Amino acid sequence: MCLLSIVGFCFILYYVVQLCVFYYLDSDLELYLLSKLGKPISTLQGKVVWITGASSGIGRDLAIILATHGVRLCISSRKLPELTKVKQECLTACGGKLHDDDIFVMPMDMLEIESHQKYFDKVVDHFSTVDILVNNAGRSQRAEWNTIQLKVDRELFELDVFAVINLSRIALNYFIENSVKGHIAVTSSVTGLVAFPNSATYTAAKHALHGYFETLQNELFGIDVSIFCPGPTATNFLQECFTNTPGEKFNKPVGSDDKRLTSERCAELYAIALANKTPFSWAGTRPMNFIFYIGCYYPNLRRLLIRFLGIENIDRLRNGRPLKAK
Template sequence: MDFFTLIGLVVILYLFIYIVALSISDCDLALLWADKINNKLSTLKGKVVWITGASSGIGEHLAIEICKHGAKVILSARSEENLRRVKQRCIVESAALPDNVSVLPLDVTDFSRHEHVFQKAVQQFGKLDIFVNNAGRSQRAVWEDIDIEVDKQMFNLNVFSVLSLSRLAIKYFNEQESGHIVVTSSIVGVVPAPFSASYTGSKYAIHGYFNSLRNEKMGSNLEVTLLCPGPVFSNFLNEAFTAAPGEKFGQKVSPTDRRMTAERCAYLSAVAIANKLDEVWIALFPLLPLCYILVNFPFITRQFLKLVGPQAFQKIRDTKETVET
């Protein structure tokens, strides 16, 4: 066997193992390795973590998960009532001390309050170690029907509020000479989804901004993590933007849908944060291996999309056709 034949066999074996691993995993291989071999969740003990969008879904379960490992948590969202409910869950389910969970109501699109609320967040426990930007909304709409006001509202919530708060956090972390910025993106920030143009655009913007930040701060003690979950059981479809300003999509997620539980997504997100991973993909089969193929083999991507069409792609994402054309 000559050298080049050996190299070819090694490459084929590597690809085979890679495909098999992705077919049985619900996260990318770097995160899978961290979870199974060295999850480092114990390093969260004593850390102060501020989570926006913490009143439901992934944010709620991430708060509970992080509390389990001894972190002090600041919960932010618009609804103080829901935040207090989440605080109680953290106390009951994570055995967190009441004084280690703080409620700090915030509408992230109220930019005038950002600096004031950020200072209040730091004062809660006297420091801030990890800032998790989790607030956001999805969208379902036909591309050409979307009112430009929807794009503006989407970017205000999913992009500009994240940038505004993160810049305050980074200035603080620069003074402390360490810190960790986490942003909940989406798998559509990796592979663009049909019938979610404004949402997809906002997540691509997030990747551009924060990948640039990571490269700019390379070699410093500032960590940047992008979380990219696929479909998750939550209230996101009901709250999603549509093509019209001020309108909610209003559909409920079915219990029979093929989605990851918010608890599992939050656990994997906590592992990614504890291990300070750059970017993680979190999704069930077949979406996860499909994303690898679509990202790494653009020619196959084009042929695949032509073959199956946008409606089939939508069904992979939502388990059903949520937008009629």
């Protein structure tokens, strides 16, 4: 075999191996390697982490896994009874590593933007510091682009973008003024990487977060900024989703045969990303992970793939349903 054939063979083998890896993993390659060889979640023990949107789904499960590792928590969202339940679950899961005072329940509507500073001060009053802010509260969308009303565009951006930016700015100023080597994380989505059909406003909102927080990564040194992108995950998400009409919800509960990533696994990967301060990570099941990889690094191939699968099948994959023969 001549040298050129060997080089050609290795080149093809490299891509085949890479595509297989992305087909079988449930995260990006860096996060997978960090989960095996990186810092364990327990390195966060004793830190103060504020999770917004902690009453259900990824936020709730992130709170539980961090509590298991002795992380002190502020858990916030609008629903006090759900938050109180999450606190109890955290105290049970932590096996005595945390006491009642180590988990601060703070009912808060992210849309009360003018009160963000007051809420931030409450957390600092309780713990004397904040080490990590996890901007997780948010709502998705399912709607055809041409039917979406402007009021929905505005409401979605208010929650998923402006509220996140405002709270993060308060935290960043606190870190800088108090010489805290803090960490900001934002729950984006793979729709922040790949523009899937039928959620134009949501896709735009998550892309906006990438633009904003990637700028911070290039502008702030000494403060860590992580962007975490879950793929379709089995939470209340599709129930709470915006549609095209103001005030309406998509109302799709999680089905028993749901194929999406479990919220527990998504939260575990998120916690690993936090412990390792990854600037950018993603999570998702097969075959979505493969589509994210193609979407991220081969945009022309992504367009072909989406056309080949069809909008209905892409929707089915995102909603945890099996593919339909065309």
